[in-house]
Each structure stands twice: as C-alpha cells, then as structure tokens.
Amino acid sequence: MADSVFNIEEPQRKRQKRIQYSPTPSQPDRNQATIYRPLDKAKREIRICDLSYALDLSDPLQCSLRIVSIDEAGSFVALSYVWGSDAATETISVDGIVHPIRPNLAAGLRQFRARFPGRYHLRRRQQSRQISIWADALCINQDDIEERNHQVDLMNLVFTRCEYTFSWLGKADEDSDLAMDCIAKIARLSSHPAGPLGSIQKLTQKKPFCEGGAWVAIHRLFRRDFWFRVWTFQELVLPRKLIVGCGSKSLSWSVFKKLENVRGYGDALAGDGFQIRQWISHMDFDIQDKIVAVSSILRTILLPILFSREAEAGSHKYNMVMRLKNCLHLHATDPRDKIYGFLAITKDHRLQPDYSKTTEQVYTEVAKSILPDLANLLVYSGISTRENAKNPLVSSSWVPDWDWTTKSAATAAMTWKDFELTGNFRGHYYHISKFEFKHLPDTEVLRFRGQICEIVVNSKFYTKWLDPKCFAVTIRNMYGRFYPQWSHYGRLQEPIQKLVALCQTLIQLRMPQRVVSMEYSELAAGFCYSTSLRIKSETNRGTSKATISLATLLKLFGTEIEKHSEVSSCLERCKDGYLVEEQASLRKRAFFETPAGHFGLGPPEVKDGDIICKIYGCWWPFLLRKVDSHYVLVGACWVLGYMGDQGLDESQSEMIEIW
Incomplete structure (x- = not known):
C-alpha cells in the first residue's frame, strides 16, 4: 500500500551469504590519483554508481563507476540528499580506490542499500547484487569546473529519466519515526478530504493529533536542512516517482502530498493563523500554536514543491523570476547555485x-x-x-x-x-x-x-512607532486633516480623512489580490477601538494631550461601520483581529511620513x-x-x-x- 510506512529490516544472515567484494581485472590501480575518467560532452555522458549490496548497515561501502550516455543509461535510482557541513570523514571503495565522502551521504547510501530487497526494486536486478544509483558527489568530479558546468546542464534528464528518486532526509532522531507514522496516518484519514476545515477538525479529534507531541514531531521533520536547499528542491520537483526516507522509515511522495489538506487554503495563515485558530478553538492554546506552526511551515515548504511538480507534469515551467520569488527560503552553499540550481526547472534558456x-x-x-x-x-x-x-x-x-x-x-x-x-x-x-x-x-x-x-520624514522602526506615546502624538497631529487625493485602480476619488488612510496603510487593504481574513468594517472598527485604547492609556499616564474619542473615530469611517450594526455593537471583539493584521503589515518594517501627508512602510534602513x-x-x-x-x-x-x-x-x- 502506497500509504504505508516501510521499515528497513536488516536481512537475516542465515538466508543470505555475506557478499565479498573482489575487484575485476579491468579496474584501475589503487594508487591512481582520481576515480574519474573524462566524460564525452558530445555523447552527453554521465557516470552511474553500481553500489554493492551488503548484509549489515555497518558493512563497508563499495561500488564501481561506469560511464554511459544519458540516453542509454538504463534503469537507475537518483539519490537526493544534503551534503552537510561536516568534513569527509567516511570512505567508500570506488573501483578499489578508497574515496572520502561526507557522513550524510554515507548514511544515505547505507540505508538505501539496506532497503535494496524491498518492494521498490525490480526483482530481476536483485541477482546482480548491485544497485545502480546516481549521486552527485560521486558521479560528478566536483573539482573539474568544466565538467560541473556540463553535468548541471544534464540534471533535468538525470532526475526525469531515473526509475525513482530516493530523497534522504537524514538519520533518525528522537521523534522522526513518530513524524513519519503521523504523516502516513494523515494520508489515510485524508483519502476523501472535505476541505481544510473538515480535515483539521477530524485530525484533532484523533490520537495522536489531539496532543502536541505529534505536531512537534512533524514540525521538526520539516525543519531539517533537506527541505531548505536549492538542489534538493529541484530533485523533489523533477522525478515522476519519489520515495522519502528518514532513518529506517520511508514513505512515497503520494503520502506527503496529502499533507496539503492540513495546511489550510487562501489566507488561512494570515495573522498568526487567525482562521486556523478559529477552526481548532476547542484545543489548548499551546497545541494551537503547534498546529499553526506546522501549517505555516507546510505552506512555506510544501506548496512550492506541489505547484512545481504540477507545472512540470503539465509541461509548463515557471520562469526564473517566479522560481526565485517562490523559493527565497532556500539556501545554497555556493551562492551561484541560487541561480544554477533552478535551471533544470525553468524555461529561461538565456x-x-x-x-x-x-x-x-x-x-x-x-x-x-x-x-x-x-x-x-x-x-x-x-x-x-x-x-x-x-x-x-x-x-x-x-x-x-x-x-x-x-x-x-x-x-x-x-x-x-x-x-x-x-x-x-x-x-x-x-x-x-x-x-x-x-x-x-x-x-x-x-x-x-x-x-x-x-522625501521621507519622521521615519521610525515599527516597534518604536507602536509605542503608545509615539502613536498618540501621531494621531493627535493628524486628526482633522485630509489625505491628498488618491485613486482606486485608476478612478479619481475625493480626499479622505487622514486617519482612514492610516488605517488602510496599516492593514494594506487595497493590495492587489489581497484576501483579508476579516471584513473591512471589522478591521476599521478594530482600528478605532485599538487606537482609542492606546490613546487613553497614554493620556492616563499624563504624557499626552490627545483627547480624541472612540465615537469621533468611528464617525470618520461613516457608513462603513454604521451599516453593520453587529460590528458597532461589539467593538471589542474586532480589536484582536485588527491588531493581528496590523502586526503582520508592520513587522520588520519602518513607518514614515512625507511632507505632503502621505504614509509609508519601508525597509528598516x-x-x-x-x-x-x-x-x-x-x-x-x-x-x-x-x-x-x-x-x-x-x-x-x-x-x-x-x-x-x-x-x-x-x-x-x-x-x-x-x-
């Protein structure tokens, strides 16, 4: 079953003999300086690593490299993993030559080798006692710049023509097995999703999702470096078939895809998960925090991968700018790979x-x-x-x-x-x-x-500007003034009260295609109520002369609030929603004004x-x-x-x- 978690079991010694590695006469001398022979660019050659099978995880890694044209490579598995910052402290015998490799690659090769007898391998290939794989650190001479340029150009073909890709997240930790089990269970429960509301409610009523531990485990799994690297992103997008492994467990990508039902849609995550918190309001606030954290990271990590895989399957590729825009969260050891790492999944041939x-x-x-x-x-x-x-x-x-x-x-x-x-x-x-x-x-x-x-005047970082004293002075200075004329998608409007313009700036209501999680009347009421509380707080301390009342503030918004009696009769409930939107707009930005009376939000500098x-x-x-x-x-x-x-x-x- 595709939704199952597969345990990588060590084969029993009594059923299979330990395979001894013996080099063939055609292999190069052990004292040879390099394991690499030149590749023929004209033939679009690549190297395939034939990894020898072994009985124990701890057995030495042994393989041979063969050169083939990508058009005649046959069946092989592509290994996707994070190089990591650790030094090359492990070794692999390549055609009899001891070659240093990094620990994460060594661990990935061992776990992949251990699952060799599993269901994802063709039975006819078990007789060879070797597994044909492609791994960049082994199959590309990283010290040869000309070869690297050529091989990066072939990455699209490597990952689209492989039998499948084994995405190695890394060794198991204290809760990674729980995370993999929970993801498999979510997939089973989401076989017939009724939308994000029904899906989340269903999950939180069942064990282990009614407790915080499951959500912490999933969050930790998606905080691994694997999900934040440029090259691994490409390697998740291109293959037709994916197996994701962590420690001794593995899941097909179809299982991970069903996590889409957990994250919520549209603007569900706006304002610190305001809408999601409404869906799970029956749960402890601490568990709500964990669910929102999972939803947030899935939106950051999972959505770009899902959209990119759908685009790739539909023969549509994002251009370079859209790829860079959607993948700002990804890192690369070599900064040039922030560009080169996306060439295989873009249509920009320049x-x-x-x-x-x-x-x-x-x-x-x-x-x-x-x-x-x-x-x-x-x-x-x-x-x-x-x-x-x-x-x-x-x-x-x-x-x-x-x-x-x-x-x-x-x-x-x-x-x-x-x-x-x-x-x-x-x-x-x-x-x-x-x-x-x-x-x-x-x-x-x-x-x-x-x-x-x-020009910019009166610039303040958001935390300073939100200080009640500073905020009260700003309100006092602007009250009664009008905002300069402004247009709404090309249509000239009459000048509006400056406080109304301030509210619209703080919540950025008129952004193109911006979906606000609350109605504007509620946000406006929340602005008025929150503003009056801030001014009242500062006035009570005797540091401000601002006396603007809540009633006066509400009048500035006219019929926007008057026509919604349920809003004006319960202003306090609008406060939190507005403050969430305000915080989201101002976070990590500076607030400023101009001599003509405009408001602005800009970078901290x-x-x-x-x-x-x-x-x-x-x-x-x-x-x-x-x-x-x-x-x-x-x-x-x-x-x-x-x-x-x-x-x-x-x-x-x-x-x-x-x-």
Whole structure:
C-alpha cells in the first residue's frame, strides 16, 4: 500500500551469504590519483554508481563507476540528499580506490542499500547484487569546473529519466519515526478530504493529533536542512516517482502530498493563523500554536514543491523570476547555485551554468537579462537586503543579492504575501521604463525613466512607532486633516480623512489580490477601538494631550461601520483581529511620513531624507538615497497614493541613474 510506512529490516544472515567484494581485472590501480575518467560532452555522458549490496548497515561501502550516455543509461535510482557541513570523514571503495565522502551521504547510501530487497526494486536486478544509483558527489568530479558546468546542464534528464528518486532526509532522531507514522496516518484519514476545515477538525479529534507531541514531531521533520536547499528542491520537483526516507522509515511522495489538506487554503495563515485558530478553538492554546506552526511551515515548504511538480507534469515551467520569488527560503552553499540550481526547472534558456564566473557576475547577468522585461524584479534589490552583510556579494544596489535575500529580515518584510511580479496595473500613465546599463570600472549602473516624488520624514522602526506615546502624538497631529487625493485602480476619488488612510496603510487593504481574513468594517472598527485604547492609556499616564474619542473615530469611517450594526455593537471583539493584521503589515518594517501627508512602510534602513521614486512599469514605489552625484537603491516601499499608477505625472519624468 502506497500509504504505508516501510521499515528497513536488516536481512537475516542465515538466508543470505555475506557478499565479498573482489575487484575485476579491468579496474584501475589503487594508487591512481582520481576515480574519474573524462566524460564525452558530445555523447552527453554521465557516470552511474553500481553500489554493492551488503548484509549489515555497518558493512563497508563499495561500488564501481561506469560511464554511459544519458540516453542509454538504463534503469537507475537518483539519490537526493544534503551534503552537510561536516568534513569527509567516511570512505567508500570506488573501483578499489578508497574515496572520502561526507557522513550524510554515507548514511544515505547505507540505508538505501539496506532497503535494496524491498518492494521498490525490480526483482530481476536483485541477482546482480548491485544497485545502480546516481549521486552527485560521486558521479560528478566536483573539482573539474568544466565538467560541473556540463553535468548541471544534464540534471533535468538525470532526475526525469531515473526509475525513482530516493530523497534522504537524514538519520533518525528522537521523534522522526513518530513524524513519519503521523504523516502516513494523515494520508489515510485524508483519502476523501472535505476541505481544510473538515480535515483539521477530524485530525484533532484523533490520537495522536489531539496532543502536541505529534505536531512537534512533524514540525521538526520539516525543519531539517533537506527541505531548505536549492538542489534538493529541484530533485523533489523533477522525478515522476519519489520515495522519502528518514532513518529506517520511508514513505512515497503520494503520502506527503496529502499533507496539503492540513495546511489550510487562501489566507488561512494570515495573522498568526487567525482562521486556523478559529477552526481548532476547542484545543489548548499551546497545541494551537503547534498546529499553526506546522501549517505555516507546510505552506512555506510544501506548496512550492506541489505547484512545481504540477507545472512540470503539465509541461509548463515557471520562469526564473517566479522560481526565485517562490523559493527565497532556500539556501545554497555556493551562492551561484541560487541561480544554477533552478535551471533544470525553468524555461529561461538565456542562462547557462558557468562556475568560472564570480557570484557578482552571475547575479548581475541575471538582473540585466530580466529587468528589461520585468521591472518589478527591483523589489528584491536595494541596500536594505544587504545592509548587515559582512561581505556583500554584489556592489550594485539595483542587482538582487539572491543569497542574502534568504537571510535578510528586510527582504522577508518587503516581500508582501500576494505580491505579483507582473507589472500589469491599469491606469492612464502606464509605462514600461526602458532600462539601460552602463559599465564603470567598479560597478554596473542602471539608467531608467522614472519620477522623483517626495522625501521621507519622521521615519521610525515599527516597534518604536507602536509605542503608545509615539502613536498618540501621531494621531493627535493628524486628526482633522485630509489625505491628498488618491485613486482606486485608476478612478479619481475625493480626499479622505487622514486617519482612514492610516488605517488602510496599516492593514494594506487595497493590495492587489489581497484576501483579508476579516471584513473591512471589522478591521476599521478594530482600528478605532485599538487606537482609542492606546490613546487613553497614554493620556492616563499624563504624557499626552490627545483627547480624541472612540465615537469621533468611528464617525470618520461613516457608513462603513454604521451599516453593520453587529460590528458597532461589539467593538471589542474586532480589536484582536485588527491588531493581528496590523502586526503582520508592520513587522520588520519602518513607518514614515512625507511632507505632503502621505504614509509609508519601508525597509528598516530607511532614513529621513530618502527619496520616493516611481519607476514606470512597477507597482511599487522605491526609496533612493543620494550619494555624491548618483543614487543608490534603498529598497521597495508601500506608500498609499503612489501605488500602481497613483501619483504618476508624465511631465515630471526624468532619466535616473542608480549605482
């Protein structure tokens, strides 16, 4: 049964003789310096490792390497694993030559070898006492740059033509067996899912899911390095058939796929799992935390894999930008692999692996190839994504540092949840900037047509701005003023009260395709109630003169709240939902204002005096900083009044240079 957990049992000695390894005459001399013979690129050759079977897990690893054309490779299994940071302390005998390998590869080979008699192997191949596998650390000469370039180009064929891929998560720990058992049970219970609500409710009523231990185990399993590596992501997407192994247990990918029913859909995870918590409100809050944590990590890890496998099966491949956008959480030991690791699962043939180039050269070439077609790529650029990097990999502020984005809090903050890299917004002033590039001795310069809008004033990091005293002063200063005219998808509207605009900025309600987990009337009521509490708290301490009342705040939203009597009659219940949305919007961002009265949310590195710039063709405005005679890009920002086509004036356009 596909949903079963398979125990890897050690075969009994009395039923099989121990297999002794004896080198054949054709094998090279033991003193040979390398285990590798050259590959013929024209024939698209690869190496296949024939791993010798053994009775015990602890038996020495022995194999032979043979060279074949990928078109004539026959049946083999691809091994997917994490190299790890440990030194090569283990060994394998390759054609009689002792070759060092890393511990995780050695453990994976041993466990894979132990399950050789299992159901997933063809019986006719058991007679050979060898298992044909492909493992990159063994089958590619990692010291030969030219060979690495060629073999990376063949990765798509290796993982699509293999019999199946064995994805090795690593050795067992104290609760990994429990996690694998729980995942198998979820798959059985989800055979006929009734949607996320029914699925989660069903799970939490059964053992062991009514307790926190099961959720902790699953969460720990998905926190393993395997799920956060660029190469293993590709190796999960390409194969038609997958077996996932951890310790002595393994599951087919069809079982893992059914975890999709646990995570929830749409905006279920917005606001710290607000909706999921409603579904499981009967459970202890501590267990709720664990379930939300599992749902969150499954959304981060599982969704990109599922979508990518479906796209691959449907002969549709994401372009490089969409792949990078959806996989910001993935790491690579070699920063260049943040690009090269996705070449096999993208349709961008303009890029070819070349490990003779520096990381800066690779990232700059990618940006120059993509920007002319997709200006919104700049949302991942700026000094905000590398301000604290000890050794920045790129010098040009407009070039995304794809390695640092994985580690950068600023990037996590600026990458709004439903951000689309399409650039297709409506409006009279819609333009696509023509990007030009100029090479200087120490940097590459980006030239484009855009519009300088305003400067930043009164910038504060979100934690400081939410301080009741600071918040109360801001409210007091803005009360009674009107917000400058703003447009809603191209339609001019009358000016609105500034406090209403502030509310919309804090919850980012008008983001394209943003699905808010609560109705706007509830969020507006929550804003009013929370604001009045904050001001009252500060006023009672005698540090503020703000006297704005709850009734006055509610009037600013007019019929939005009045037409919902159930909302206005129970304001307190709206508070928590609003605060959750507010926290999600502000987290890891700076809040700022402009002299014209606009509000903005930007990266933590924003400073007073930074310039808001509209780049035609981008939904987001960007923050620039003047340095000597040129600008550097600080990062993308959110400013109600300058989103999409808002505030564009063709007569104010100019050529701008960013270093």
